[in-house]
Amino acid sequence: MISKSTIDAVFDISRVEEVIGDFVQLKKSGSNFKGLSPFSDERTPSFMVSPVKQIWKDFSSGKGGNVVAFLMEHEHFTYPEAIKYLANKYGIEIEETERTDEEKALANEKESMYLVSEYAKKYHQNTLWDSQQGKAIGLTYFKERGFSSETIKKFGLGYALDEWSAFTDEALKEGYNLTYLEKTGLTIVKGEKRFDRFKGRVMFPIHSMSGRVLGFGGRILTNDKKAAKYLNSPESDIYHKSKVLYGLYYAKQAIAKEDNCYLVEGYTDVIQMHQAGIHNVVSSSGTALTAEQIRLINRLTKNITILYDGDAAGIRASLRGVDLILEQGMNVRVCTFPDGDDPDSFTKNNALEDVLAYFENNVKDFISYKASLLMEVAKNDPIKKAEVINDMMSSISKVSDRIKQELYLRETSRIMDISEEVLFATLAQLQNKEVKDANKKVKQEKKAFEVIKPKEKAESVDVQYVLERKLIEILLLYGNMEVMFEDLIQKEDEDGELKIEKELFEAKVYEKLFLDLQQDEIDLANEKFQIIYYKAIEKLNETGDLQIDIFMNGLEEEVANEVADILMHEDRYQIHNWESQNIVVKPKEESIDKLTTDTVLNLRRKLIYEKIQRLMHKTIDVEFNESILEEINEYNRLKNILSQYLMRVI
Secondary structure (H helix, E strand, C coil): CECHHHHHHHHHHCCHHHHHHCCCCCEEECCEEEECCCCCCCCCCCEEEECCCCEEEECCCCCEECHHHHHHHHCCCCHHHHHHHHHHHCCCCCCECCCCHHHHHCCCHHHHHHHHHHHHHHHHHHHHHHCHHHHHHHHHHHHHCCCCHHHHHHCCCEECCCCCCHHHHHHHHCCCCHHHHHHCCCEEEECCEEEECCCCEEEEEEECCCCCEEEEEEEECCCCCCCCCEEECCCCCCCCHHHCCECHHHHHHHHHHHCCEEEECCHHHHHHHHHHCCCCEEECCCCCCCHHHHHHHHCCCCEEEEEECCCHHHHHHHHHHHHHHHHCCCEEEEEECCCCCCHHHHHHCCCHHHHHHHHHHHCEEHHHHHHHHHHHHHCCCHHHHHHHHHHHHHHHHCCCCHHHHHHHHHHHHHHHCCCHHHHHHHHHHHHHHHHHHHHHHHHHHHHHCCCCCCCCCCCCCCHHHHHHHHHHHHHHHHCCCEEEEEEEEEEECCCCCEEEEEEEEEEEHHHHHHHHHHHCCCCCCCHHHHHHHHHHHHHHHHHCCCCHHHHHHCCCHHHHHHHHHHHHHCCCCCCCCHHHHCCCCCCHHHHHHHHHHHHHHHHHHHHHHHHHHHHHHHHHHCCCCHHHHHHHHHHHHHHHHHHHHCCCCC
16 A cells, blocks of 8 residues: 555645646647547547646546546556556655555456566566676677667666576566466467567567556567567557557657657667657557557657658558558658668767758658659559559548648649649549548448437526536635625515625635535535535535645546536636737636625525425415415515526516
8 A cells, every 4th residue: 555645745746737748749728738638539639737726637538637547547557556657757755565465466457467567578677687698699789789778778678588488487486477477478378388489589678658568579689580580479458569659658758849750660760769869759660550559649749750761662562551640630751761771770870960960851741752752663654653643642632731732732743744633633533432432331320220219309408507516616616715705694674575685704615605505405416516515515624725636536536527527617618818909807716706606596596496386386286275375475585586686587
């Protein structure tokens, strides 16, 4: 168990905008930050982060909460893991008691796989630095690649002994379960026999965006033609190759800062460039780029620069995958290296300023680059040229920005020496076909799942829900604020008529709310609002303060989401800049007394109206009863007084 003092220190020091900024590119939006949702595929940002309230809200998925909730949702951490992650990030010493054997046994399967993977990383690191074989073979290889000791340690590089089961035997000896060794792919089990998957290979740990070890890439150093040069961990519950980018953990902050991501092919390309000082670089690990990998980059930047080596055939083979990047509304540029060079060798053999200057002078827009490259292949063959033009139009059709689309089309017309009219017509045909195909698919799906539904009535507004929600918002935002209130006191005049007098008094907002609801015996109808209300009142009564991120920490996920939704809802939309038009808008804080009183009275008025309706129905069901009629009249008088005070039409 992690001590309370450690948890308190974590919440005191951690900043939600800093932590989320490691995973999502955030841009200032008023007093908040806004970015693309990390939980859904969207093009218009609906993910909001509030530095003041220390909470976040994703309006596309409905998720929300404090900094710990984000890590638990995004990285699938347990609560203790999220606290440890934040403690490590902010340099907080963790105080905790040793877990019992029973607690270890209760650890879930995924966590066990993460633990095994982390152990494997450390084991192979130690083997590289401490064993004779590791130093002679593995370390020598990395040094020959030009990697410094600091770089080798930073990326967790290691070596697997060229023995059948050295790692597996040691892991079992240390108490790790064979089931998880097999599920992570570190060990191959065949009947009674057990083998190390990566034996005799240098090891490249593959990390998640938050730094957890998901799997490994292993390179063989012998000339065994039967063995694959590179071997990856198999797919597992924690490792999905199509959803991971090598080096992203080390590159994420630089990508967001530079607003550009360099995309390379191999592990050593990433490491060499990072060592040289170019940190905004990731690798697709030698596989075709996937939509999931592109989305990871899209969270941090809209700009990708693909670095190709001089192999023209390899470049042409990879062009098709770039359309996926264009589909996500991203800007793609390309830079190729001289023949015989790749990002690794070029960076190793040149000074940083020369490498950056080369990029600046040789980077090209992807569409222009692709058109030029394909024209070299087509040459004067009209059939091949027609194929190339259709291929280009297919890529341009993926670009959502109409202005960019037209500029690309004109550039393609120039490079391919074909009229713009023909290209515009071809593009229109492609887009019409895409629309027709999409409509056809929608119709087919609709037909397959069509259900006859009664005509839906227009959705009515739940007034009580809206008022209760507003009360909770007031309590959470202004609960500890000292305010001068007008109290309404019911009195009878000389004629016995009920009237209301105003009386000023000073109180904290939470005290006013509590007293009013108690006095009128009002219970909140919404169950979540009830939980939030009583917990907030209790906290404010105990400490006089309500630190939202810590308060949310004690709530169940569903209730915490509701709190985030309430607090972030008004921040979702940007208010007009009235000041620029010389219009002074009174801050809500200056009228909190009226807001609080009016909300309570409106709720009271609504409940009185419902009470009257119930009594009127009662008169229909039973014989005439003068006392019921008198009660109805009494409530009507009270409702009318409240309506007059609230300036409502009776």
